[in-house]
Amino acid sequence: MIETDVVIVGAGPTGLFCAHQLGIIGLKCEIVDNLDKIGGQCIELYPDKPIYDIPAVPECTGEELTNNLIKQIEPFNFNFHLNDRVQNLKKENESWIVKTTNGKEFRTPNIVIAGGVGSFEPRKFTTKNAEKFDGKSVLYSIKDKSIFKDKSVAIFGGGDSALDWAIELSNTSKVSLIHRRDEFRGAHASVKKIKELSDKNVINLFTKYSIKDVKGNGSLEEVEIKSEDGESKILKTDYVLGFFGLIMQLGPIAEWGLNLDKKVIPVNTENFETNKKGIFAIGDICTYPGKLKLILSGFHEGALAARGCFKYARPNEKYRFEFTTASNTIKDRLGVK
Amino acid sequence: MAKIKYIEHNGKEHLVEVRNGLTVMEGAVQNDIPGIDADCGGSMSCATCHVYVKEDWYDKLPKKEMGEDDMLDQAYEPNSRSRLSCQIMVSDELDGLIVQMPEKQV
Numbered sequence: 001m002i003e004t005d006v007v008i009v010g011a012g013p014t015g016l017f018c019a020h021q022l023g024i025i026g027l028k029c030e031i032v033d034n035l036d037k038i039g040g041q042c043i044e045l046y047p048d049k050p051i052y053d054i055p056a057v058p059e060c061t062g063e064e065l066t067n068n069l070i071k072q073i074e075p076f077n078f079n080f081h082l083n084d085r086v087q088n089l090k091k092e093n094e095s096w097i098v099k100t101t102n103g104k105e106f107r108t109p110n111i112v113i114a115g116g117v118g119s120f121e122p123r124k125f126t127t128k129n130a131e132k133f134d135g136k137s138v139l140y141s142i143k144d145k146s147i148f149k150d151k152s153v154a155i156f157g158g159g160d161s162a163l164d165w166a167i168e169l170s171n172t173s174k175v176s177l178i179h180r181r182d183e184f185r186g187a188h189a190s191v192k193k194i195k196e197l198s199d200k201n202v203i204n205l206f207t208k209y210s211i212k213d214v215k216g217n218g219s220l221e222e223v224e225i226k227s228e229d230g231e232s233k234i235l236k237t238d239y240v241l242g243f244f245g246l247i248m249q250l251g252p253i254a255e256w257g258l259n260l261d262k263k264v265i266p267v268n269t270e271n272f273e274t275n276k277k278g279i280f281a282i283g284d285i286c287t288y289p290g291k292l293k294l295i296l297s298g299f300h301e302g303a304l305a306a307r308g309c310f311k312y313a314r315p316n317e318k319y320r321f322e323f324t325t326a327s328n329t330i331k332d333r334l335g336v337k
Numbered sequence: 338m339a340k341i342k343y344i345e346h347n348g349k350e351h352l353v354e355v356r357n358g359l360t361v362m363e364g365a366v367q368n369d370i371p372g373i374d375a376d377c378g379g380s381m382s383c384a385t386c387h388v389y390v391k392e393d394w395y396d397k398l399p400k401k402e403m404g405e406d407d408m409l410d411q412a413y414e415p416n417s418r419s420r421l422s423c424q425i426m427v428s429d430e431l432d433g434l435i436v437q438m439p440e441k442q443v
Contacts, residue, residue, distance in 0.1 A: 181410075
């Protein structure tokens with residue numbers, strides 16, 4: 001059990017700057033993010049796209065912004081828990097007990113949800129029957145490739161993940177690659193390789209096809225694919241893999257008893273607390289009259305939520321406002337003279 | 338200015354006038370038309386403003402630019418009439434455009 005003042009859900013720009021503000025006022029925090037890297041949407045969706053509306057920064061990319069925010073909180077040595085997701089919450093006296101998917105536990109008086117538009121999760125097949133085999137023989141990521149040895153595998157998708165795995169698994173498995181159009185968005189070299197393997201009949205390539213159904217009695221036996229004009233084919237297969245990129249889902253947050261307005265969480269604009277005491281929401285995931293989904297708004301919200309957290313983390317102390325330019329206490333915390 | 342008809346998956350129709358220079362996605366969002374999420378705000382990074390363009394209109398629209406089909410690969414049930422509505426710029430020529438929303442975006 002990790003004891004802390006605040007658990008921040010989401011390591012995007014808003015979560016990172018909130019962590020900075022917590023560090024400035026002398027609180028500790030732990031940051032959890034579902035992605036394998038820090039930066040949220042800025043890194044996952046548009047690392048190279050320029051952003052023009054960060055105050056005092058005429059132009060920067062999502063990656064530069066993230067790197068600067070990471071540098072800004074370095075003095076505080078906060079822990080990141082990446083590739084992990086806050087799963088459920090339980091109230092115990094004045095604290096929240098937070099459990100993650102990977103089994104970590106935190107005890108904290110405050111949770112700040114800075115989850116953007118939700119956590120990134122693989123897009124799944126829309127066919128109903130795929131759910132029955134989900135996690136067993138219908139998969140959206142590969143943890144142990146040895147399970148595919150000498151098996152037949154149907155891979156869906158046209159990006160690098162689909163192509164790379166089709167090439168890799170074709171060494172030891174019977175691979176079919178199915179994609180909804182003739183063009184692939186994967187790297188040029190991989191596309192060339194796939195075409196070679198297809199010409200040599202090492203890979204069965206089906207373009208302009210998509211999934212129709214998966215079938216099997218107990219275990220998966222076959223996948224049915226269909227073309228745009230309705231023609232369908234049946235492929236015998238042991239595994240079906242889907243690589244359609246990531247989508248954003250609210251995920252377990254939806255189960256926490258918070259008021260929700262579609263996919264966003266209403267908050268007050270004094271400290272960005274939700275309807276639950278000690279749970280705050282900032283950035284794209286919160287809503288209030290006049291809300292703007294700008295990074296700069298997320299920074300403001302994080303600064304105020306941090307002060308809101310102080311009240312529950314230090315119930316016997318009075319919060320005192322200080323400037324970073326003038327306060328020796330803050331300079332100590334930042335490790336500057 | 339163009340009159341655009343947005344048809345929800347359940348068949349409900351919304352006919353709105355959209356100013357030139359906005360995108361078909363913005364036309365929906367600004368008029369509170371459900372069915373278009375636009376999570377990324379129009380930077381062609383998320384495929385949650387996916388629409389099906391009515392048959393006769395599909396070929397009349399300016400062609401897709403690089404990258405749009407790549408994003409559409411990641412959309413919910415794309416087909417040969419799929420477009421990202423954030424990439425369709427409204428102009429007078431689009432008057433009468435009809436788009437249908439998929440069952441869901443994510």
